Structure formats: C-alpha cells, structure tokens
Amino acid sequence: MTAQEVRLCGLLLQEHFGEVVERIGTHLLRGGAQNLRTIANETNTPLDLVKKSLCVLVQHGACEFGSGRRGPGSPVEYRASCERVLRVLRYPRYIYTAKTLYGDTGELIVEEVLQRGHMTMSNTVKTVADRLTHNMEEGRSMEYSEVVSAFSKLVETHFLQRCPPVAEMGTAATSTTPATPSTPAAPASTSPPTAESNPDCYKLPHVTLIGRGKRRRSSDDSEEQRGGKKAKMDSESCGDEGIYWLVNFERFHQHFRDQAIISAVASKLDQTSSEIVRTMLRMSEVTTTQTAAYTQPLSANEIFRSLPPNYSISRPILDQYLSLLVDDPMEFVGKSGDSGGGMYVVNLQRALANLARATLESVVQERFGSRSARIFRLLLRKRHLEQKQVEDFAMIPAKEAKDMLYTLLSENLVQLQEIPKTPDHAPSRTFYLYTVNQLPTARLLLQHCYKTVANLIERRLFETKENKRLLEKSQRIEAILASLQASGAEPEQLTEVEEMITAPERQQLEALRHHINKLDSTENQVDETVFLLESYIFSTKTK
Amino acid sequence: MAGRGRGRGRGQMTFNLEDLGIGRGDSLPPTTFKPSPLFPPMPVQPVPLQTGEEVEYMLALKQELRAANKTLPFYIRRAAPKRDVDRYSDKYQSGEPKDSAIEWSPDWSRLPKELCIKVRKPLAKRHPPQVKQPKKPPVGKEEILTKLETLEKNEETVNSEEEEDGEKKKANEEEEQPEEEDYEEDFEEDTDYIMSYFDNGEEFGGDSDDNMDEATY
Numbered sequence: 078m079t080a081q082e083v084r085l086c087g088l089l090l091q092e093h094f095g096e097v098v099e100r101i102g103t104h105l106l107r108g109g110a111q112n113l114r115t116i117a118n119e120t121n122t123p124l125d126l127v128k129k130s131l132c133v134l135v136q137h138g139a140c141e142f143g144s145g146r147r148g149p150g151s152p153v154e155y156r157a158s159c160e161r162v163l164r165v166l167r168y169p170r171y172i173y174t175a176k177t178l179y180g181d182t183g184e185l186i187v188e189e190v191l192q193r194g195h196m197t198m199s200n201t202v203k204t205v206a207d208r209l210t211h212n213m214e215e216g217r218s219m220e221y222s223e224v225v226s227a228f229s230k231l232v233e234t235h236f237l238q239r240c241p242p243v244a245e246m247g248t249a250a251t252s253t254t255p256a257t258p259s260t261p262a263a264p265a266s267t268s269p270p271t272a273e274s275n276p277d278c279y280k281l282p283h284v285t286l287i288g289r290g291k292r293r294r295s296s297d298d299s300e301e302q303r304g305g306k307k308a309k310m311d312s313e314s315c316g317d318e319g320i321y322w323l324v325n326f327e328r329f330h331q332h333f334r335d336q337a338i339i340s341a342v343a344s345k346l347d348q349t350s351s352e353i354v355r356t357m358l359r360m361s362e363v364t365t366t367q368t369a370a371y372t373q374p375l376s377a378n379e380i381f382r383s384l385p386p387n388y389s390i391s392r393p394i395l396d397q398y399l400s401l402l403v404d405d406p407m408e409f410v411g412k413s414g415d416s417g418g419g420m421y422v423v424n425l426q427r428a429l430a431n432l433a434r435a436t437l438e439s440v441v442q443e444r445f446g447s448r449s450a451r452i453f454r455l456l457l458r459k460r461h462l463e464q465k466q467v468e469d470f471a472m473i474p475a476k477e478a479k480d481m482l483y484t485l486l487s488e489n490l491v492q493l494q495e496i497p498k499t500p501d502h503a504p505s506r507t508f509y510l511y512t513v514n515q516l517p518t519a520r521l522l523l524q525h526c527y528k529t530v531a532n533l534i535e536r537r538l539f540e541t542k543e544n545k546r547l548l549e550k551s552q553r554i555e556a557i558l559a560s561l562q563a564s565g566a567e568p569e570q571l572t573e574v575e576e577m578i579t580a581p582e583r584q585q586l587e588a589l590r591h592h593i594n595k596l597d598s599t600e601n602q603v604d605e606t607v608f609l610l611e612s613y614i615f616s617t618k619t620k
Numbered sequence: 621m622a623g624r625g626r627g628r629g630r631g632q633m634t635f636n637l638e639d640l641g642i643g644r645g646d647s648l649p650p651t652t653f654k655p656s657p658l659f660p661p662m663p664v665q666p667v668p669l670q671t672g673e674e675v676e677y678m679l680a681l682k683q684e685l686r687a688a689n690k691t692l693p694f695y696i697r698r699a700a701p702k703r704d705v706d707r708y709s710d711k712y713q714s715g716e717p718k719d720s721a722i723e724w725s726p727d728w729s730r731l732p733k734e735l736c737i738k739v740r741k742p743l744a745k746r747h748p749p750q751v752k753q754p755k756k757p758p759v760g761k762e763e764i765l766t767k768l769e770t771l772e773k774n775e776e777t778v779n780s781e782e783e784e785d786g787e788k789k790k791a792n793e794e795e796e797q798p799e800e801e802d803y804e805e806d807f808e809e810d811t812d813y814i815m816s817y818f819d820n821g822e823e824f825g826g827d828s829d830d831n832m833d834e835a836t837y
C-alpha cells in the first residue's frame with residue numbers, strides 16, 4: 078500500500094461514502110488488521126460511527142473481518158483491501174460494458190449491484206424492474222421474467238457471482254453445503270474464503286419471480302415507500318434468502334484485456350485478423366484461467382468453424398492470416414503444434430507485456446519528445462548501452478543525446494548500471510551503462526497514474542468548493558423553474574426566474590461545468606492506463 | 621598529495637568525466653539555488669482528451685453515480701452538533717438520523733455481532749406508580765372514611781391527621797408530588813398566621829443597591 082494508493086483510496090471513499098468512512102478506511106489501510114476498539118481509540122471517532130462505517134465497508138467488500146491473531150477468543154479484526162477500493166474508479170466502465178453486452182437491463186442490474194455492494198437476486202430484479210418501468214411510457218411496465226433472463230445471462234457468463242460463504246466463529250455459514258461447528262474456526266484463521274472456492278458460485282437459485290415493475294408516481298411516492306417498508310417487515314421471502322450476488326471484477330477485467338488485444342491487432346494489422354483473434358478469444362473464454370500465460374490451443378479447423386457468418390473467408394486465406402499473425406513481431410498469436418491444421422494459441426502474457434511497453438513508449442514520447450522516445454525504445458531493445466553507443470545507434474548528436482539521457486535519468490525512467498573492470502571498483506576503470514527495466518518502470522508509471530487521479534479529484538473538489546455559492550444558487554433556481562413549470566406558469570414568469578442568474582454568472586457556471594467535465598473524463602482515461610499497467614504487473618507476479 | 625590540482629578548471633573527480641559524456645571544455649548547466657517551481661512550465665502540451673459517444677456516456681454515468689451516492693444510506697454523516705436551544709422546527713425538519721442505528725438492514729449473519737448497534741428506547745414512565753394505580757381507589761375510600769372518623773374526634777391529634785393525609789397523598793400518582801410538597805409545606809408552618817403578612821427581611825436593602833453613591837445606614 079503505497080502512499081499514493083492510500084491517498085487515492087481516501088479520496089474515493091470520501092466521494093462515495095463520506096468523511097467518516099474515509100477516516101476509518103484510511104486508518105485501516107495504513108495500519109493493517111485492527112480490532113474495533115483500537116480503531117475507535119486511534120481515530121477519535123465515536124464507537125457508533127465506527128460500527129456504521131465498518132458495516133458499510135464490509136457490505137461493499139472493501140473490508141474483511143476474521144478472528145484475531147491470538148486465537149478464537151480474541152476480538153474480531155478488520156482488514157481493508159486497497160485494491161477493492163481502487164475498483165470504484167472503474168465503475169462507469171463496468172456499467173458501460175454491461176450495457177454493450179446485455180442492453181439496458183444488464184446495465185441497470187450491474188449498476189444496482191455495484192451501488193449496493195451485494196444483493197439478493199429477488200431484490201435486484203424488483204428494483205431494476207421498477208426503475209425500467211419508471212423510464213418507460215405510461216401504461217407499459219417491465220416484466221420480472223425479462224429481468225430474470227438478463228440476470229441469468231450475466232451469471233452464466235460469470236459476470237456476476239455469489240458471495241463467498243462467511244466462515245465466522247460460531248455462526249452458521251450461509252453456503253449450500255452445511256459446515257460443522259468445529260470446522261469454521263480453523264479456516265477463519267488462515268485465509269478468508271474466496272468466491273471461487275464455493276463450488277456453487279455460479280448456480281442460480283430456484284426462485285420463481287412473477288410480477289411486473291411498479292411505476293412510482295410522485296404523488297403517492299411516500300405511500301409506496303411506506304408500503305415497501307411494511308413489505309420488508311412482513312419479510313416476504315422469495316426463497317433465496319442468504320444468497321447474495323456480487324460483481325465479478327476479474328471477469329470484467331478479462332473482457333477489457335481481450336478488447337485491448339483485439340483493438341491492438343486491428344490497428345497493427347487489419348480488421349479481419351482482429352476478427353480471427355476475437356473468435357479465438359471467445360472460444361477460450363471459459364477454458365482459460367485468469368492467470369494463464371496463453372489460451373488453450375485451438376486448431377485451425379475449429380477456428381474456421383467458429384468464425385462469425387458474415388466473415389466468409391475461405392480456408393486457405395484463414396491459414397495465411399494465421400501465419401501472418403504468428404510471424405508478427407508483437408507475438409500476439411503463437412503456433413503450438415501442427416495437428417488439426419495447426420494448433421494456435423493467443424499469447425496473453427506477451428500481449429500484455431507488449432501493450433505495457435507501448436504505453437511506456439508513448440508516455441516518454443508525449444512528455445519528452447520523439448527523439449527521447451527513440452533513445453528509450455533503443456534502450457528497451459538493446460538492454461545495456463554506453464553513452465557513446467547510445468549516440469551512435471540513435472543518430473543524435475552527442476550534446477543533445479547527453480541532455481536527453483540525463484533528463485530521463487532524473488525522471489527515473491532510465492537507470493545506470495555499473496560494471497567494474499577491477500575488483501576495487503575504481504570509477505575511472507568502470508563501465509557505466511544505461512538501461513531500462515520494463516517492470517520497475519511500469520510500477521513507477523502506475524504510481525504516477527495514481528497520483529494523477531488523486532490530483533484530478535482534488536482539483537475537482539477545489540473547483541466545486543470555490544464556486545459553491547454559485548452552484549447552490551443555480552440549483553435553487555432550477556428547482557423553482559421545475560416547480561413553476563409543473564404548476565403551469567406563463568413564459569414571462571419563467572423568463573423572470575431565469576434572469577435571476579446574470580450573464581457573467583451564467584458564463585462562470587458554464588466554464589465550471591466544462592472544467593468539471595474535463596476533469597472527470599480525464600479520470601476515466603487515466604483509469605484505462607491504470608488498468609493496462611495493473612494487468613501487466615499482475616501477470617508477471619504469478620510465474 | 622591530497623588537494624593537488626585544486627582550483628584548476630573544474631576540479632579532479634575520482635572517475636573519468638569522459639565516460640559520463642562531459643567532454644573537455646563543455647560547460648555544465650548552472651547550479652540551482654532553490655527548489656524546482658510548483659508548476660513548472662510544460663515544454664509540450666498534453667494530447668487532447670478522447671471524445672466520442674462512449675466517452676460522453678461514461679462521463680454522464682460517473683456524474684450520476686456520484687450524485688446518487690449522496691442519497692444512499694451508505695453515505696455516513698456525522699451527527700449534527702447539538703444546538704444550544706431546542707428549536708420548534710427540529711420536530712419537523714430533522715435531516716439527520718434520530719437514533720444511531722444504521723438506516724439499512726444488512727444480513728446480520730454475515731457480519732460480526734459486535735457491529736450491531738442496539739437502540740434503547742428511553743423509559744417514558746416509571747412503573748411503580750402504574751402498579752399502584754388499580755390499588756388507589758379502594759385505598760382512597762378507606763382513608764377518607766378513617767379521616768372522617770378521626771376528624772370527629774378531638775383536634776389535638778393534628779399530627780396524626782397530617783400523617784394520614786400525607787399517606788393518602790403519597791398513594792396518588794407521583795406526578796402530583798410538587799402539589800403534595802406545597803401542601804405539606806403549608807402544613808408544616810403549623811400557625812394560624814397568613815404567610816403574606818410576614819416579611820422575613822429578604823427584600824431589605826434591595827432598593828439601596830440601585831444608588832451606590834448614597835451611604836447605607
């Protein structure tokens with residue numbers, strides 16, 4: 078947990094859950110596993126607020142609890158997970174992906190589950206049906222069965238999964254396999270169970286939900302809510318109590334990674350080859366584990382059969398494309414055998430490494446110019462070079478090359494390696510070689526990205542705070558306008574209200590909105606780089 | 621031997637400067653005297669942001685999510701500090717949660733027991749007077765009868781009458797306690813003099829506080 082990560086996590090928690098949760102969350106992130114009393118004492122927060130914040134954090138999966146270090150008798154300890162909090166930055170991307178794959182219904186399901194942390198299936202279906210009905214025209218409403226089918230599709234393709242059972246000391250586990258009272262004590266102390274360890278994690282519960290979404294009218298809004306509360310207190314159970322679903326981030330990441338590879342192939346080669354790679358990836362979606370270095374081998378016959386029907390290319394042309402892909406220096410596709418017309422794999426790890434390398438190169442190019450980028454690429458290729466060799470190979474005059482190298486060195490993108498000629502390491506008799514290590518440089522850039530996002534968020538908060546008075550005024554005027562329009566006022570009244578905001582104020586508001594939009598979409602874009610670098614670093618860890 | 625060549629040119633160093641690429645006669649960049657500026661001028665402008673339908677949609681999603689978070693029960697606010705005086709509008713305008721329980725109901729089987737906040741409702745009434753309530757009417761009747769009997773007897777036993785009246789009063793609800801106390805106070809004086817005629821001197825000297833330049837006699 079680096080300082081930049083903790084800072085970014087704090088800002089994200091503050092935006093989503095408020096300052097109290099932010100204080101507790103950062104304290105947990107910095108301090109490791111702690112129990113309730115320690116947290117309350119060290120953060121000087123009342124015990125009730127600490128309890129509330131911990132409930133919120135556990136609900137969203139950002140915090141885990143387990144029995145204390147001194148055995149089953151010690152108080153419960155809580156651990157926050159930095160990685161999970163950083164996922165919050167990527168929520169819009171997850172929701173948009175669900176929309177492209179499964180339409181509006183899928184989008185709303187994923188949005189609801191993300192906002193609530195984890196939910197039961199029946200709850201999700203009802204809420205989503207109500208929301209969809211609200212947006213439909215009068216007289217039409219959403220059937221529960223449609224939402225259920227979208228939900229089951231999401232579960233089948235592993236985008237949603239069941240929550241892992243809680244192996245808590247003494248309390249019964251909520252999994253389908255009953256656990257004896259003695260066993261939960263042992264696994265709770267070693268490691269918390271993951272979602273994948275549950276064999277039923279993708280099994281839909283047998284629940285029949287029949288009904289339609291309710292349209293909420295503004296007049297009997299409060300009645301509905303009271304009615305809804307009453308229904309909860311009557312505890313109408315739909316048969317799936319205790320089975321909670323959460324979003325499977327790893328599956329989404331797999332999807333993003335595949336998309337990145339396909340678009341890289343499309344831009345390097347052409348559309349048809351990217352379609353071939355897309356087919357290969359789609360066929361090996363469920364057979365590839367998340368940390369695999371390459372997909373399962375697929376024969377050319379299988380690929381030919383599974384190509385989408387509108388891409389009617391003949392068999393020899395497919396073979397030519399495949400051999401082109403194999404010969405490409407980016408090494409997206411590799412050949413692993415000759416049976417069945419040729420066995421081909423997609424080299425996931427190498428593809429990720431290449432994508433990360435391209436990112437590093439483009440960063441250097443945009444910050445320092447194309448000649449520095451040339452030196453950087455040279456050093457990536459040739460590993461170790463002396464000062465003189467750099468000048469010669471890059472074809473840059475000595476003075477400028479020296480300048481650029483020192484700039485890169487001061488930014489820590491390039492390192493110096495000493496190779497002594499004599500055992501006493503005398504500097505006059507030592508080689509000094511410049512080198513670039515891809516993995517540490519990627520880590521460095523990732524930390525820079527976290528710092529960037531944190532700075533963007535802080536700047537946005539600052540801008541909002543500066544213009545708070547103006548924003549509040551515009552909100553009030555909008556509310557007045559809306560109520561006037563609802564009650565049917567004349568245009569003169571509306572214009573009179575609108576003129577309460579003067580023209581310079583309007584300009585200021587416009588500029589503010591423009592700034593905030595820019596900052597927000599920059600955050601989204603930086604998050605794409607963050608994803609790429611994180612995937613690359615993660616893929617190198619498990620070797 | 622140490623210090624030879626000091627002051628000539630750049631000065632000797634333990635390694636060969638040529639290896640680092642600083643040849644003879646090259647001038648080094650000027651030394652810096654202060655930390656680098658907070659916002660250094662950028663040599664190149666950054667690449668413009670991506671635009672497109674996808675980007676705009678995700679931007680709108682992000683802003684909607686941010687706004688929606690404030691309304692969800694997961695957004696924890698500190699309790700507002702208590703104001704010095706209870707205001708009338710507090711009854712109708714409370715935005716903060718009244719009790720310290722959380723506003724959504726999680727599945728408590730998935731959370732440790734210690735995180736559950738138990739809300740205690742304050743006891744509105746004390747129980748003992750209610751228990752005695754049904755007993756009051758018959759007791760009262762008996763007391764009244766005995767009192768009438770004793771009143772017919774000689775009035776020297778004023779004290780015993782006082783006690784019986786005191787008991788009768790105590791058997792009533794305790795809400796009437798202030799009245800009972802006032803009643804007992806009046807009785808305790810045990811005189812026939814009307815209290816308002818007696819001036820016990822507390823107000824003496826109060827007027828002279830207004831004019832401090834006059835001497836008090």
